């Protein structure tokens with residue numbers, strides 16, 4: 374039964390092998406409803422692979438992914454999106470030739486059964502939340518990187534997710550833009566109760582946003598806890614200090 378206490382996401386004994394390489398191994402964690410959880414770890418730790426397993430871009434080799442009490446393991450990307458998982462990608466690629474608003478409408482239309490005016494209104498509201506309302510009619514390819522990053526979040530929100538997966542939305546942003554994104558995501562979480570799981574290398578953002586942090590290294594979970602707990606955890610310090618990491 375799914376109740377208020379049912380986690381929004383539960384990842385159980387999750388594993389993925391690529392030929393001989395064990396990219397994700399026996400990973401377990403939960404994302405409580407309404408929380409913001411960060412997935413961190415050095416390059417190659419298995420973070421994006423874990424996202425791909427949750428979002429259905431890759432089938433797991435083992436384990437289970439449970440969304441809001443429903444087993445979604447191995448369903449395809451479209452079915453998992455319909456079940457309530459929205460995601461952004463590390464490399465932001467707006468649909469070329471479409472306006473900012475039309476980019477968001479692509480996700481909204483799927484939800485609004487092709488009702489263009491309904492999708493347009495929903496997209497406008499989302500663009501306002503992401504502080505992109507005044508760019509709605511501009512061609513998406515004219516946006517700066519910080520604006521493109523916020524458009525990427527808007528596109529994911531248009532699918533009306535219960536769980537939003539954010540893959541490095543702070544990457545390449547200057548501190549002032551990073552703080553702006555943190556403020557927008559905090560507002561979104563507080564006002565709508567949206568549950569967020571994010572992959573992030575920018576520790577400034579991880580510390581400011583996360584209720585809980587899960588640390589991966591070589592495909593395995595090596596620590597989890599509050600941001601303060603994990604950043605002073607000996608295994609976490611060792612894995613970061615031992616790597617050439619920005």
Ligand SMILES: Nc1ncnc2c1ncn2[C@@H]1O[C@H](COP(=O)(O)OP(=O)(O)OP(=O)(O)O)[C@@H](O)[C@H]1O
Nearest residue numbers: 391394395396414415416417418419420421422423
């Ligand atoms: N499709 C694939 N085929 C083969 N190996 C892969 C594939 N995808 C990822 N890997 C490998 O799996 C491991 C984990 O990669 P992953 O991209 O999940 O790490 P990450 O923690 O997201 O790293 P980064 O922070 O650099 O994005 C790496 O060794 C990577 O080379």
